[in-house]
Amino acid sequence: MIEHRNLRSICHASIGTNNLNRAKAFYQPVLITLDIELVCDYEHAIAFGKGYPEFWVQKPFDQQTASPGNGVHFGFVATSIAQVDKFFTTAISLGAKDNGKPGPRPEYGEPYYGCFVIDLDGNKIEASYWNPEKN
Template structure:
């Protein structure tokens, strides 16, 4: 459905370090780094960080978040740990969330600008 998504970040270096680390265990890497932004993906850039002097204000009650799918619980756990070690804030540690769907295993963090980011798998491993 979506071709790509972009978010505005206040500190490109800080956000790039965060996303380089947090997305790596999900198999998502930096594929583009240019004047106008940084792009992440698996085969082409689909998640973009764009420099902004006024990124979306932090609002945990907004209900908005970005979810990345992965193939294993270990990847969800590594995402969460690396995100916290690179400037993220815990917003829900790795675990089963049956209220969302059977086998839904996910972790949530807030990135350095306050965007709510999730990793999810439906794998039993």
């Protein structure tokens, strides 16, 4: 049993892709910048996490074309400003679109530092660091 599972509110999240190999080539180097590793690799899906499959990228179960949802994004925890910056530069170098460069956003709270990108399938992802020194 995964002991920390009882501390979670959400078991996992999934996004669709139309090209699993391309998605893996994108997400594996991007998420490792946050110490998030590939933990499952199947013909139809891959999953990333810190010892547990928390973030899935998969071909849609209904065999239809994957599409992103407007208003939906996935935020990943960074443990430093440097991780946020590396996440952003790695994602951009692999073809992601800039949707908000790394930096503070006081409208989200004084401790917030983050960035936003759009992945190769049009999904919105974020990395953010909550600086406890600014609380």
